[in-house]
Amino acid sequence: KAGVTQTPRYLIKTRGQQVTLSCSPISGHRSVSWYQQTPGQGLQFLFEYFSETQRNKGNFPGRFSGRQFSNSRSEMNVSTLELGDSALYLCASSRNRAGELFFGEGSRLTVL
Amino acid sequence: KNEVEQSPQNLTAQEGEFITINCSYSVGISALHWLQQHPGGGIVSLFMLSSGKKKHGRLIATINIQEKHSSLHITASHPRDSAVYICAVPLYQGAQKLVFGQGTRLTINP
Numbered sequence: 676k677a678g679v680t681q682t683p684r685y686l687i688k689t690r691g692q693q694v695t696l697s698c699s700p701i702s703g704h705r706s707v708s709w710y711q712q713t714p715g716q717g718l719q720f721l722f723e724y725f726s727e728t729q730r731n732k733g734n735f736p737g738r739f740s741g742r743q744f745s746n747s748r749s750e751m752n753v754s755t756l757e758l759g760d761s762a763l764y765l766c767a768s769s770r771n772r773a774g775e776l777f778f779g780e781g782s783r784l785t786v787l
Numbered sequence: 788k789n790e791v792e793q794s795p796q797n798l799t800a801q802e803g804e805f806i807t808i809n810c811s812y813s814v815g816i817s818a819l820h821w822l823q824q825h826p827g828g829g830i831v832s833l834f835m836l837s838s839g840k841k842k843h844g845r846l847i848a849t850i851n852i853q854e855k856h857s858s859l860h861i862t863a864s865h866p867r868d869s870a871v872y873i874c875a876v877p878l879y880q881g882a883q884k885l886v887f888g889q890g891t892r893l894t895i896n897p
Contacts, residue, residue, distance in 0.1 A: 731884040763828050765828075773818065776835075
């Protein structure tokens with residue numbers, strides 16, 4: 676059974692650019708959540724999607740957005756990148772909103 | 788004060804020792820997650836528990852809902868157990884909006 680797949684794994688952008696990250700959940704999982712991990716702030720919740728609807732959003736500016744498709748795949752977008760957006764972005768999927776989480780390997784974003 | 792606090796923040800032990808990591812939280816929850824993160828970033832879910840005790844191999848997790856406290860124990864620790872252990876608490880019942888502890892960095896020396 677394939678795990679959670681995140682692409683790209685590594686990327687480098689410059690300030691002001693935008694980035695789109697993709698997350699393919701485990702087959703049959705309908706819940707996808709996104710998290711940001713930085714050395715200073717640790718792990719922080721970004722979004723939760725279930726059945727193509729955003730159910731919860733973390734305390735991040737409007738530059739951070741996301742969506743979920745009918746096949747449960749999810750994307751998140753960060754516009755007008757800032758240096759502080761450099762982080763490991765992790766997504767996790769679960770069968771339902773209260774289920775065990777399965778994490779992807781993450782997308783490591785560096786903003787120069 | 789953080790909503791989810793772990794102790795200790797760093798722990799170094801010798802192979803074979805019994806390890807305990809603690810997590811105290813102030814937010815209401817329906818379940819608590821214990822996660823393991825190895826160098827390089829990948830996170831693995833070890834336990835999700837809402838009451839009592841769970842065991843998987845050499846790992847044991849307990850939770851006391853009334854005291855808002857959970858512990859992760861590792862018996863017969865091994866160098867491959869070296870990792871960061873993170874507890875996380877859902878802010879709302881039936882949701883994945885998690886609040887994370889700061890993590891406990893565990894190093895097991897041979």
